[in-house]
Amino acid sequence: MSTPEHAGPWGGPPPPTPPSGVPRASVELSLAPHAAPADEDAAEQSAGEIGPTGRPLRVVSEPPLIAHHGPAKILAICNQKGGVGKTTSTINLGAALSEYGRRVLLVDFDPQGALSVGLGVHPHQLDQTIYNVIMERDVTVRDVIMQTHVEGMDLLPSNIDLSAAEIQLVSEVGREHTLVRTLRPVIDHYDYVLVDCQPSLGLLTVNALAAADGVLIPLECEFFSLRGVALLIDTIEKVRERLNPKLEITGILATMYDPRTLHSREVMARVVEAFGEVVFDTVINRTVRFPETTVAGEPITRWAPRSAGAKAYRALAREVIAR
Numbered sequence: 001m002s003t004p005e006h007a008g009p010w011g012g013p014p015p016p017t018p019p020s021g022v023p024r025a026s027v028e029l030s031l032a033p034h035a036a037p038a039d040e041d042a043a044e045q046s047a048g049e050i051g052p053t054g055r056p057l058r059v060v061s062e063p064p065l066i067a068h069h070g071p072a073k074i075l076a077i078c079n080q081k082g083g084v085g086k087t088t089s090t091i092n093l094g095a096a097l098s099e100y101g102r103r104v105l106l107v108d109f110d111p112q113g114a115l116s117v118g119l120g121v122h123p124h125q126l127d128q129t130i131y132n133v134i135m136e137r138d139v140t141v142r143d144v145i146m147q148t149h150v151e152g153m154d155l156l157p158s159n160i161d162l163s164a165a166e167i168q169l170v171s172e173v174g175r176e177h178t179l180v181r182t183l184r185p186v187i188d189h190y191d192y193v194l195v196d197c198q199p200s201l202g203l204l205t206v207n208a209l210a211a212a213d214g215v216l217i218p219l220e221c222e223f224f225s226l227r228g229v230a231l232l233i234d235t236i237e238k239v240r241e242r243l244n245p246k247l248e249i250t251g252i253l254a255t256m257y258d259p260r261t262l263h264s265r266e267v268m269a270r271v272v273e274a275f276g277e278v279v280f281d282t283v284i285n286r287t288v289r290f291p292e293t294t295v296a297g298e299p300i301t302r303w304a305p306r307s308a309g310a311k312a313y314r315a316l317a318r319e320v321i322a323r
């Protein structure tokens with residue numbers, strides 16, 4: 001059962017509107033409510049100008065509003081390297097897509113539950129999570145989906161229970177297709193389903209890849225970030241050949257970029273050299289704003305709507321919609 005303050009979007013009572021600045025379900029740590037956010041960091045870049053990828057920035061106009069929703073495009077946010085910005089990108093891309101009128105479901109597919117925490121949910125207090133949907137026949141995905149503070153964006157939460165699923169699934173028939181079976185009943189309701197993967201290439205991640213239409217790979221602008229990407233791409237190719245022929249690499253997203261350091265610029269140049277057009281024009285700069293948003297339990301698009309980070313994730317959302 002969902003907790004009362006997290007009634008699901010499937011007919012339960014609507015969650016109470018929190019007073020402004022107060023998260024609906026806040027984590028213990030909290031920051032003072034933020035003042036009107038300043039327009040900070042770098043100015044927005046305009047089309048034609050050379051972007052951080054070394055290519056001229058393309059014009060990606062505001063996407064048109066849509067009258068009908070679904071069926072959803074499923075994107076797996078995936079990189080087996082830890083701490084590269086998978087969870088941060090899932091939350092903020094999701095929030096930016098919902099600002100453009102898209103219905104979004106975020107799937108926390110990491111037993112760490114960081115995505116749930118980042119949206120102000122206490123994972124250890126949940127009665128039911130994605131684990132119950134996967135393992136128990138009488139629990140449906142609709143029972144477990146929760147609304148978030150962001151209009152049009154829902155969450156399928158997880159907690160440490162999910163780590164048991166990885167072991168329990170090994171002996172199941174069709175074990176790689178468990179997630180796609182889980183999501184099928186709600187796929188027509190959403191425009192995008194973003195699956196936040198754990199930092200490994202184990203069975204949970206293979207399930208995410210088997211369910212996905214596309215993979216979005218966040219890559220930290222740091223020297224060792226390219227190590228392991230070959231293995232990730234090899235895994236994606238195997239999943240495409242053996243389990244899911246429609247799987248594509250939607251894009252590679254450079255994260256934690258620091259334009260002031262030569263090092264960041266060099267790594268960026270190598271990433272573009274290695275992967276070319278698949279690298280998004282949008283690059284996410286390194287800023288303390290992101291760790292702050294985790295504490296606040298909100299996406300940056302709400303916490304600091306005019307910040308460079310919020311603008312960057314909106315630009316990414318436009319690219320994702322256009323691809």
Ligand SMILES: Nc1ncnc2c1ncn2[C@@H]1O[C@H](COP(=O)(O)OP(=O)(O)OP(=O)(O)O)[C@@H](O)[C@H]1O
Nearest residue numbers: 082083084085086087088199256285286287290291
């Ligand atoms: N652009 C950024 N600038 C600065 N810090 C960032 C940025 N993006 C993410 N972070 C911070 O880096 C840490 C790791 O980010 P995040 O949790 O999104 O990575 P992850 O790939 O999901 O990690 P894991 O592999 O553990 O799941 C977090 O504390 C997050 O707040």
Ligand SMILES: [Mg+2]
Nearest residue numbers: 086087110114
């Ligand atoms: Mg994560």
